[in-house]
Amino acid sequence: xxxxxxxxxxxxxxxxxxxxxxxxxxxxxxxxxxxxxxxxxxxxxxxxxxxxxxxxxxxxxxxxxxxxxxxxxxxxxxxxxxxxxxxxxxxxxxxxxxxxxxxxxxxxxxxxxxxxxxxxxxxxxxxxxxxxxxxxxxxxxxxxxxxxxxxxxxxxxxxxxxxxxxxxxxxxxxxxxxxxxxxxxxxxxxxxxxxxxxxxxxxxxxxxxxxxxxxxxxxxxxxxxxxxxxxxxxxxxxxxxxxxxxxxxxxxxxxxxxxxxxxxxxxxxxxxxxxxxxxxxxxxxxxxxxxxxxxxxxxxxxxxxxxxxxxxxxxxxxxxxxxxxxxxxxxxxxxxxxxxxxxxxxxxxxxxxxxxxxxxxxxxxxxxxxxxxxxxxxxxxxxxxxxxxxxxxxxxxxxxxxxxxxxxxxxxxxxxxxxxxxxxxxxxxxxxxxxxxxxxxxxxxxxxxxxxxxxxxxxxxxxxxxxxxxxxxxxxxxxxxxxxxxxxxxxxxxxxxxxxxxxxxxxxxxxxxxxxxxxxxxxxxxxxxxxxxxxxxxxxxxxxxxxxxxxxxxx
Ligand code: GLC
Numbered sequence: 001x002x003x004x005x006x007x008x009x010x011x012x013x014x015x016x017x018x019x020x021x022x023x024x025x026x027x028x029x030x031x032x033x034x035x036x037x038x039x040x041x042x043x044x045x046x047x048x049x050x051x052x053x054x055x056x057x058x059x060x061x062x063x064x065x066x067x068x069x070x071x072x073x074x075x076x077x078x079x080x081x082x083x084x085x086x087x088x089x090x091x092x093x094x095x096x097x098x099x100x101x102x103x104x105x106x107x108x109x110x111x112x113x114x115x116x117x118x119x120x121x122x123x124x125x126x127x128x129x130x131x132x133x134x135x136x137x138x139x140x141x142x143x144x145x146x147x148x149x150x151x152x153x154x155x156x157x158x159x160x161x162x163x164x165x166x167x168x169x170x171x172x173x174x175x176x177x178x179x180x181x182x183x184x185x186x187x188x189x190x191x192x193x194x195x196x197x198x199x200x201x202x203x204x205x206x207x208x209x210x211x212x213x214x215x216x217x218x219x220x221x222x223x224x225x226x227x228x229x230x231x232x233x234x235x236x237x238x239x240x241x242x243x244x245x246x247x248x249x250x251x252x253x254x255x256x257x258x259x260x261x262x263x264x265x266x267x268x269x270x271x272x273x274x275x276x277x278x279x280x281x282x283x284x285x286x287x288x289x290x291x292x293x294x295x296x297x298x299x300x301x302x303x304x305x306x307x308x309x310x311x312x313x314x315x316x317x318x319x320x321x322x323x324x325x326x327x328x329x330x331x332x333x334x335x336x337x338x339x340x341x342x343x344x345x346x347x348x349x350x351x352x353x354x355x356x357x358x359x360x361x362x363x364x365x366x367x368x369x370x371x372x373x374x375x376x377x378x379x380x381x382x383x384x385x386x387x388x389x390x391x392x393x394x395x396x397x398x399x400x401x402x403x404x405x406x407x408x409x410x411x412x413x414x415x416x417x418x419x420x421x422x423x424x425x426x427x428x429x430x431x432x433x434x435x436x437x438x439x440x441x442x443x444x445x446x447x448x449x450x451x452x453x454x455x456x457x458x459x460x461x462x463x464x465x466x467x468x469x470x471x472x473x474x475x476x477x478x479x480x481x482x483x484x485x486x487x488x489x490x491x492x493x494x495x496x497x498x499x500x501x502x503x504x505x506x507x508x509x510x511x512x513x514x515x516x517x518x519x520x521x522x523x524x525x526x527x528x529x530x531x532x533x534x535x536x537x538x539x540x541x542x543x544x545x546x547x548x549x550x551x552x553x554x555x
Pocket of ligand 1: 070073074110176212213278339340
């Protein structure tokens with residue numbers, strides 16, 4: 001597709017195509033009623049922060065009726081709001097206010113499993129072995145003479161066996177916590193129920209759905225043992241490990257029929273409603289299968305998030321991503337952090353180094369064609385918090401325990417700091433003690449208020465980068481060109497932009513051209529005075545820094 005002039009309005013593209021979407025982890029964004037847990041009215045009140053940041057959409061993690069054993073990813077009623085988070089009217093209000101501000105709203109759909117408190121699972125337990133009620137889930141008899149061994153050798157992603165035995169002796173499958181029984185997607189009522197759920201939220205005006213565990217819905221029908229499955233995976237949140245393994249529980253071909261059906265449902269509605277897959281697949285090619293023309297619109301590109309800090313590995317992911325998505329005519333997405341992984345400044349080394357690298361990786365990502373996903377708090381430069389064991393609540397931690405050596409995911413889910421010098425930093429009207437996870441005492445310097453108008457702050461950097469993206473990158477065509485790695489330096493062209501990322505220890509001379517935005521301060525090159533004219537000739541790009549330079553079009 002031909003590049004569009006910068007500043008031109010694209011009317012030929014659906015809104016999500018180049019959108020920057022901000023992930024709101026509902027428990028930790030903003031608390032309106034002082035109970036220490038974020039809620040829908042809290043989000044509505046803080047929507048101007050997202051408008052001022054310059055994102056296009058928000059994705060809100062599950063706020064439906066739930067006992068909260070996996071913080072909402074255990075849904076007891078898909079068409080109601082948990083009182084912890086508000087009411088259906090609050091959801092309507094949020095959607096309406098977001099739309100007024102020009103923000104799209106994506107909600108989370110959790111189809112792989114229900115909560116054990118869902119009416120279907122309660123009925124299944126009550127009805128007993130062989131009943132139609134049990135057929136909506138994956139109940140099986142156990143192995144061994146008395147059936148006391150699990151039906152197969154699968155592990156829960158959160159640690160321990162993927163099966164739990166009920167008092168009458170049968171076992172049910174749960175790829176996650178025992179409070180999250182897996183549905184049997186071969187049962188027709190399951191598909192019918194989720195179609196109604198989609199329509200319920202589409203009718204209320206949502207613009208899209210993030211599909212939780214999209215690669216998990218169908219299992220190999222025999223529920224056979226996993227080859228090599230005797231050993232427990234090393235990582236408690238094992239989906240994040242991407243080594244090629246035998247996986248009869250993930251990424252089965254039949255799962256794609258579900259998304260074809262959902263695509264048809266969305267196409268009955270106006271306004272480019274969309275689906276984005278959370279699919280921890282094993283290869284870029286298997287990721288691309290979820291975004292074939294008649295399936296989902298996007299899939300999270302976890303390869304980008306998993307790439308180590310190196311110019312070569314970033315280049316490899318960029319190349320691999322384009323090859324994969326172009327093979328099915330789809331467009332790429334990019335993501336560096338979410339509520340399941342260690343925040344990217346911490347992954348890249350923590351402290352000033354980690355933050356500099358995180359900003360550089362973010363700026364590089366925002367130059368790429370396609371859509372980018374940001375996770376709440378990354379615009380504040382927040383790091384992973386070392387949550388004290390007594391405050392940890394993640395079922396991945398509770399199931400795996402201290403011997404796993406992994407603290408779980410609570411450290412990326414700490415309530416946001418908005419203003420003030422001490423916890424709860426404006427998170428809500430409650431006390432610091434009320435916050436569902438305590439905030440660190442050092443966060444006073446990270447609040448939105450403290451960073452606003454400070455040109456050196458990460459918040460102002462994000463605002464500037466998103467502004468520059470709207471002007472330049474979002475209208476600079478669909479491709480990158482001249483992608484190259486020289487030593488520790490990654491370069492690519494995107495329309496009028498030359499993007500340079502310095503992952504190495506040496507200062508790199510900047511090419512001539514107007515510097516549009518940089519992730520850190522540029523430095524004078526040895527022997528030349530700092531250049532204040534904006535030509536860039538005498539300036540260098542320091543280590544752990546990225547820059548967008550406006551250059552003449554390449555021939
Ligand atoms: C997804 C969610 C994660 C949740 C899991 C089970 O990976 O992102 O937070 O624990 O699914 O629903």
